[in-house]
Amino acid sequence: xxxxxxxxxxxxxxxxxxxxxxxxxxxxxxxxxxxxxxxxxxxxxxxxxxxxxxxxxxxxxxxxxxxxxxxxxxxxxxxxxxxxxxxxxxxxxxxxxxxxxxxxxxxxxxxxxxxxxxxxxxxxxxxxxxxxxxxxxxxxxxxxxxxxxxxxxxxxxxxxxxxxxxxxxxxxxxxxxxxxxxxxxxxxxxxxxxxxxxxxxxxxxxxxxxxxxxxxxxxxxxxxxxxxxxxxxxxxxxxxxxxxxxxxxxxxxxxxxxxxxxxxxxxxxxxxxxxxxxxxxxxxxxxxxxxxxxxxxxxxxxxxxxxxxxxxxxxxx
Numbered sequence: 001x002x003x004x005x006x007x008x009x010x011x012x013x014x015x016x017x018x019x020x021x022x023x024x025x026x027x028x029x030x031x032x033x034x035x036x037x038x039x040x041x042x043x044x045x046x047x048x049x050x051x052x053x054x055x056x057x058x059x060x061x062x063x064x065x066x067x068x069x070x071x072x073x074x075x076x077x078x079x080x081x082x083x084x085x086x087x088x089x090x091x092x093x094x095x096x097x098x099x100x101x102x103x104x105x106x107x108x109x110x111x112x113x114x115x116x117x118x119x120x121x122x123x124x125x126x127x128x129x130x131x132x133x134x135x136x137x138x139x140x141x142x143x144x145x146x147x148x149x150x151x152x153x154x155x156x157x158x159x160x161x162x163x164x165x166x167x168x169x170x171x172x173x174x175x176x177x178x179x180x181x182x183x184x185x186x187x188x189x190x191x192x193x194x195x196x197x198x199x200x201x202x203x204x205x206x207x208x209x210x211x212x213x214x215x216x217x218x219x220x221x222x223x224x225x226x227x228x229x230x231x232x233x234x235x236x237x238x239x240x241x242x243x244x245x246x247x248x249x250x251x252x253x254x255x256x257x258x259x260x261x262x263x264x265x266x267x268x269x270x271x272x273x274x275x276x277x278x279x280x281x282x283x284x285x286x287x288x289x290x291x292x293x294x295x296x297x298x299x300x301x302x303x304x305x306x307x308x309x310x311x312x313x314x315x316x317x
Contacts, residue, residue: 004294007266011277011292019213019241020251021147027246031153032195035160038062040168044073049100053077054107056100061165063119064157067128071116071162072097075171080110083173085316086166087308089115090159090181090188093208093222094138096123105305111178111312114166118155118184129154136228144229145239152209152247156195159188163196176200178312182300183271184208184222186262187249190279194255201259201315203308205300206268211275212244221270221298250275253282260288261311263304265296 001009021027041061049056055075063069076084087106091097097115106113117123120139127142129151135141143150167174179189179202186207193202208221215223216230226244230237245251260283264276273292280290293301301307 004266008292008294011273012281014274014277015281016211016214016250016278018251019245019248021242021245024246024251027147028195031157032160034064035157035164035195038161040161041165042068044169047072047100051100051104051107054104059114059165059169061116061161063125063161064154065128065130067119067126067154067158069116069119069158069161070097070124071114071165072100072103073169074100074103074107074113074115076107076110076112078110079112079171080313080316081173083171084110084112085176085178085312086112086114086169086172087178087180087312088162088166088192089113090162090179090185090192091115091118092182093184094121096121109305109309112172114162114169116158116162118188119158127154136225136232138222138225140222140225141229144226144243145236147243147246150243152243155188156191156247159192160196163192163199167198174198176316178202180308182206183298186271190249190256190260191247191252193258193260194249194252199258201261201312202256203261203311205263205304206265206271206298207249207262207276207279208271209247210249210271210279212248212250213241214278215272215275216244218272219270219275249279250282253279254284256283256288257285258287259311259315260285261291262289263291263293263301265299266292266294267297270298
């Protein structure tokens, strides 16, 4: 066995101690009820785009804390079937839903797309979440001392409502809604896989929100903001770790029973391979797979659109 094989084998056996708070189940029962307690969307109107045949709409749905969340709905000129399967696209940290043309590959393969902004980050969506304590730089430490008022809870509810929105939109097959994302988006795709009723499958590339206590110590990514916060307020470390425990895929992976595909780069210093395998190894789905790239860092793997189509299309037969 060479060093690469040994490394992968060790990761496949990695099983750190769970960090779930005692009230994890009632916490998520309340959050899921809240996610269901709104209209699927509040506004939809046609939007201009450079596409000659694909239709583009601006969609707004109500996110957590009464925040209007902005999204694109893109309908393919030739769907794989009617009504169309839909990919809910979750973007990476600090980015946005992007421009409609950035999602053209999905349309050419026959999928509709719902791409939404993560609140407060790089798109059109603001953030109505109240704040009662200071933050470290970035977004994730807003409300980090109270899981019920935390940024993580708000973006989780937004993600669940995005899936619900997609299922209710015109020309979409509600039985064929898929989650897709990388990094932050991969973490949200896994959260959706754990809690979104009726979601068909999920693909999570180099996902975050996994084994976040280890990430705080070693990651250079967004979770390092939690480490900065704890360094500034060392007496609140236990509160920070408790809040993270509610949203850590490590503690939620047993709830993922739908088909799921995950990728990991062994040179990733943002979403460390240990964190991803810690969560993946506990996913309960009988239809799960992990794609290991020994020399990839924090990136989307080559050919990921075609691979996603191959994965999703098998589930439509």
